[in-house]
Amino acid sequence: MKNLIFGLLLLFWLPAPASALTIRFAVVTQDAQHxxxxxxxxxxxxxxxxxxxxxxxxxxxxxxxxxxDIQNKADFLLTDPYHYLKLKAKGAVRAPLLSQVTLTKSGQFDLAGGVIFCLASNPLCDLSFISQARIATGGPSxxxxxxxxVKELKQLDIQLPAHKLSAAKxxxxxxxxVKNKQVDIGFVRTGVLEKLIEQGQLxxxxxxxxxxxxxxxxxVQSSTRLYPDWPVVMMPTVQPALASRMMAALLAWETQARTDGSSEAFxxxxxxxxxxxxxxxxSLPPYQAEGKSSYLHSWTDHRATLAFVVALLVLLLTLYIVSRQKQARQSLVNDKLQQLNQQLMLHKTQMSTVLNNTVHVLLFGLDMQGRVVHxxxxxxxxxxxxxDSLQGQFLIDWLPEPEQKSVVQTAMQRLQDKPQETVVLSLKIQLASGKELYLDSDLFRLPGASAESPHFVLLCTDVSRRHWIEKRLQKSFKRLDQLIERSPSVIYAFDPITMRLNYISPNCFTMYLKSSMEIMRMANWWNLSVHPDNQQLIAQKFMDWASAGYPGVLKYSCTLERNVAHSGLYAEDPQLKHQLICIENQxxxxxxxxxxVTEVIGSQxxxxxxxHxxxxxxxAASVFxxxxxxxxxxDASGTILDLNHSFCRITGYTxxxxxxxxxxxxxxxxxxxxYFEALWQELSRAGFWEGEIQGKRKTGESIVLALTISVVRDVxxxxxxxxxxxxxxxxxxAQExxxxxxxxxxxxTGLPNRLLLKDRIAQNMALTKRKKKLMAVIFIDIDGFKEVNDSLGHEAGDCLLVELANRMRGLMRENDTLARLGGDEFIALLTELPSEADCIPLIERLLQSVSQPVDLQKQQAKVSASIGITFYPQKKPVDDATLIRQADMAMYQAKHSGKNQYAIFSNSDKELVS
Incomplete structure (x- = not known):
């Protein structure tokens, strides 16, 4: 790309030729001329x-x-679906960029099929005589x-005689x-016969x-079922930007195609x-099974041999041609040199005209300061x-965003140090009219620039139209995807005679736990959609509707049993292997x-x-x-007109x-x-009230009532x-x-638990900031608790924890908090500390208190505590979980240092936490 840009500009300013980028669009065909x-x-x-x-x-x-080989010859490939799947099976072919569609008066049709036809006067023009007929096809590919x-005839149990088949270009x-009676029957794709009839050839x-x-x-007419039409495949080496341009161009072809009378678009x-x-x-390649053969298989099996023979013949022919042309080529060299000198001047003139008149290309020559000089x-x-207005203007003055100005200045500075490079930029220019231009740009140094000539070249392509088209396309695709994904109804269509399913929407998985392709392959798909208990009744309804001539819309509801086990979901839970859902069909x-009647359309x-x-x-009606x-x-004034038995039971009034x-x-x-009068006013305004009131029974006993009142209005x-x-x-x-x-x-222990501790930490963090004091978060772990619990039993362990909790709680100040995290771990919050040192006396008292012996079931237990301390606020923002984690790490440092001591969270620990 860089060589291309240099070539364009050097032809514009210097006497050197250049050429535009060549985009290769290939079509798979045997008849290249057609x-x-x-x-x-x-x-x-x-x-x-x-x-x-x-x-x-x-x-x-x-x-x-x-x-x-195809990648070396083409950038984009319009190919047969069969050819695409062969390539996909052999290499890393990308998903199709677009697909070919058939244009109709009402829009697009994205499917195609095959046609089996013959002359109406031919006595073999019938499927029953196809084994005797000569058949022309488009070839095995x-x-x-x-x-x-072949697929359609196979379903009809009709075998094609391989020796009767021939392949046309x-x-x-x-x-x-077929028309010249060289064969009896022909195979073509849909739309071909209609086109020839329209042109008067048939x-x-x-x-x-x-x-x-x-x-x-x-x-158009078809002899087979319908399939997706030809795909447009992008080669792996194609850049995304080029792919987007090609996609936009192919999508825009529809308007021109309708104008030209073409029936194909994308x-x-x-x-x-x-x-x-x-x-x-x-069983066709690349899915060919062992032991099977066909006309297509035979050709495929010998393809390598035929290709080798053809390649050998081509090589011999090439060597012969090269030897014949070698002498003639030398004589042409001198003539070519003379022609190049003449073409050079012509190319320079042509390229100057191209650069000045290409609709979407902007060319700027910039001096060292970024002013426009050309x-x-x-x-x-x-x-x-x-x-006059553009000459001498700074380029960055046209850029509305500061980030883009900085990017351009940085790029120019970089090119001064590395003049061989090219910087690719995406720019947005704000015009005086308010219109925005979106430009794909290349910025580079111009070789051999003089003091008067530009030092930098900015070559821009106006992609504004593509930008808005892509934006609208993205919005449309997103909307379409959302509509399909979020549609609650499954749409399907089937043949009313054979009950063969012709289509079912992809969102059927949410109902059947099977993909649309899986359901399409099932011969008994209708049985799948109706529970066995409902099948006889629903079948009778359908037959009655069909007998009446399919009038109006047939509506019915039934139960569907979907086998979750076969879907791979909830396989470990036997209770969920079968689910019953209720579906409504129309x-x-x-x-x-x-x-x-040609087809029946349904929604589920x-x-x-x-x-439910x-x-x-x-x-609810029966429970009422x-x-x-x-x-x-x-009534409207609040006078009681009617009541139920529970009213009397609750209030005591008869x-x-x-x-x-x-x-x-x-x-x-x-x-x-x-309060009740205010409630009544709110009820009159809003029409509904729900809440709790303090009431009384007939005996005067106070009760709490959960009351809901609704308004009933007239016309x-x-x-x-x-x-x-x-x-x-x-x-x-009371229970609440x-x-x-x-x-x-x-x-x-009766101490605050983890939930209340979290709330206390949050409150004290806010209070600490407001009063500009310190808060200490202290993590206390009981040393030796496990040994006591294991030797004396869980009951003794619980008694030990209660005693230690009471001791530590007695040492806390009124505004401090002592909470139990679980097991033998406690958290203490010390608030409104003037300095970090002010908490040390209390820490030492805690260590001393815990280390005192405890009488348990006529035995004494002696334990100690390891304490970790951290403080808030800190230089960096922290939350409650971080503070507890810091104190926990300091506690482990105290435990590893010998237990029965405390440790303060340090900066090195902080780095470890982060």
């Missing part, structure tokens, strides 16, 4: 889109499966002109052989299609697993500025122009949650009658006593009444009733208070 004509318009379009680079259209023989038809040649009544498929979505890359599955089923005409057009029929939605919700509603919660209904009274009778005190949106549900949670509230204590304190 392919060059067919894709000629595409080559011209790509040439215009990728200017100034040149686009070269090449032909690659289908027999060429040498990835290295053609998927749509051979393999697809193209589909057009196959049609010509009439519709002249030919007859065999095994015609009723595919409503296909814009769309998103397809999934070629169906093609691979077909090749595996037919530029091409197109720079003025794209920057929307006059030559079926509708697709009809042709005559009203005949997992309604397990909705089904309905069951819960039915259960015997509800343990109190329920009552009031139904007669409560009816007709205001619901305020539940309130315990005057202050609670004021004028006026409140007419209130429905309330309440329960007595007095005991529950007890649980709150259990959740935050150690059950054995």
């Amino acid at each position: 392919s060059m004509q067919h894709y000629g318009a595409l080559q011209l379009f790509l040439q215009a889109q990728l200017a100034p680079d040149q686009v070269q259209l090449l032909a690659i023989d289908p027999a060429n499966q040498d990835l290295n 053609s998927f749509f002109s051979y393999v697809a038809q 193209s589909d057009q040649a196959v049609v010509a052989e 009439t519709a009544n002249e030919i007859k299609l065999l095994n015609k498929q009723e595919l409503a979505e296909l814009p 769309g998103a890359a397809a999934d070629y697993q169906p093609v691979e599955y077909t090749l595996r089923e037919l 530029f091409n005409d197109n720079a003025l057009k794209l920057l929307q500025i006059t030559a 079926l509708c029929a697709l009809r042709d122009e005559q009203g005949h 939605l997992d309604i397990s949650e909705r089904h 919700a309905q069951m819960k509603q039915e259960l 009658i015997q509800a343990r919660e109190g329920i009552f209904i009031t 139904e007669t006593e409560a009816l007709g009274r205001h619901l305020a009778l539940l309130v315990a005190s005057q202050s609670d009444k004021e 004028q949106h006026q409140a007419v009733h209130y429905v309330a549900l309440f329960s007595d949670i007095t005991v529950q509230k 208070d007890k649980l709150r204590v259990i959740a935050h304190f150690d059950a054995l």
Whole structure:
């Protein structure tokens, strides 16, 4: 690339020739002449889109499966799906960049198939006579002109006689052989016959299609099932930037193709697993099985020998030609030298014209300070500025972002030290109009620059359009992926007669725990979608619907049992090997122009949650009658109109006593009444209230009620009733208070546990910063506890921990905290320390207290403590976990130093922690 740029610029300023980058776009074909004509318009379009680079259209023989050879000849390859899978099996071929699609009036169609046809007047024009017929194909390497038809005939139990097959160079040649009665039957890809009929080379009544498929979505006729169309493959050596440009250009071809009347364009890359599955089923290379043979296999088995013979003949011919041309070449050298001198001046003039008029190329010559001293005409057009305004301007003044200014200045400085290098930059320029230009740029030193000529050259390509296209494409792809991934419904289509599944959406895995390809291969896919208990009922519904002529939409719900064990999920849990889910199905029929049903489209939605919700509603309706919660209904003023038995049980009021009274009778005190009035106002405003109130029973006993009130409105949106549900949670509230204590304190020692300690550390960290004091985090580990616990038993160990906890707690100040982490580990927090030394006396008292003997079950136990200390705040930000970890490390240092002592966390330890 660097040589190319130098060549362009030296031709612009110096007397030297240069050439643009050549992008090689190859097509796999046996008929190179026809392919060059067919894709000629595409080559011209790509040439215009990728200017100034040149686009070269090449032909690659289908027999060429040498990835290295193809890579040396081409950058991008439009190939047959069969040829692509052969290359993929032999080397590291990238995934397809795009796939070829068929253009229709309503959009794109990304599938194609094979056609089996013959002259309508031919007496052998029937599948039953195919064993006697002569057959012309597109060759053993053609998927749509051979393999697809072989697959379809195999399903019909029809074997092709190998000696009756012949290979033509193209589909057009196959049609010509059938038309000239050289063969009886021809194999071509879909769309070929329609194109020839449109061009007047063939009439519709002249030919007859065999095994015609009723595919409503296909814009052309087919004799086989449909597969992904030809892929566009990018060679491994192609740079991502070039790949993005080629992708954008190929996607933009659709508009020009429709204008030119072409039926082919390019769309998103397809999934070629169906093609691979077909090749595996037919045992064709590269999936050829042992002991099987076919017309295609025979050709493949002898391919190496034939290739060697051909290569030997080509080598001999080449040697002969070289020997003949060697003498003639010498005589041409002198003529070439004279022509080069003449062409040099012509190239210089042409390159100057190219640099000044190439639409998307901006050229700047910069002096040592970065001022613009030279530029091409197109720079003025794209920057929307006059030559006088641009001359002498600093380049960095056009860059709105400080980071880009710094990058350009750094690059210029680097090139002063290393003038042979080239710096690649991506720049964004802000125009005076507010428009933004995105430029791919190369900055380098100009060799042999004089004082008056530019020292730096900045060659820019305007990629603004590509930038916005890529941005929109990324957004569209992301939106499409999200729609497919998040769609709750599984879409499928099948033949109503054979029940053969034609399509199922990829998100079926979430429902069936099987991929779409796995389900497509299953002959009994319908049984998979319905639980055995429901199959007879659902089958009868479908038959009744079919007998009635497939009217409207058939809706039904059924249960699906998916085998999780076969999916590889939850294999260790036998309870989860079988799951039952409830699905809702909707079926509708697709009809042709005559009203005949050609296909049935269905959607499946997992309604397990909705089904369970309905069951819960039915259960709630039955439970309501015997509800343990109190329920009552009031009018708009709050007067009780109705209530249930639980209301009487909870409040102590009889139904007669409560009816007709205001619901305020539940309130315990005057202050609670004021709270209730505020509650009523909030209820009137919001229409719903939920919370807890302090109530009373008829006996005057205070109770805590969990109350929920909802408004019932009439058609004028006026409140007419209130429905309330309440329960007595007095005991529950008392239990919550007890649980709150259990959740935050150690059950054995009564000390704060790890959860409460974390909260205390956070509070004290904030307090320490606010008061500008120190906090000490002290990690205490009991030395010898394990020996006591093992020798005297767990009960003695627990008694020891309780005694030590009481001793240490007695030494703590009022604002300090002592917590138990677990086992024999404790944490102490000492707050509001003026200095680090102020905590040492307390540490020494802790060591002395722990080391005193403890009486346990008529025996004495003597233990000690190892203590680690760290302080907060520190120079670097730390959290509670870091402080505990630092104190823990200091404790281990004290333990390793002999136990019964303390150690303070040091800077070296801090480095170790980080």
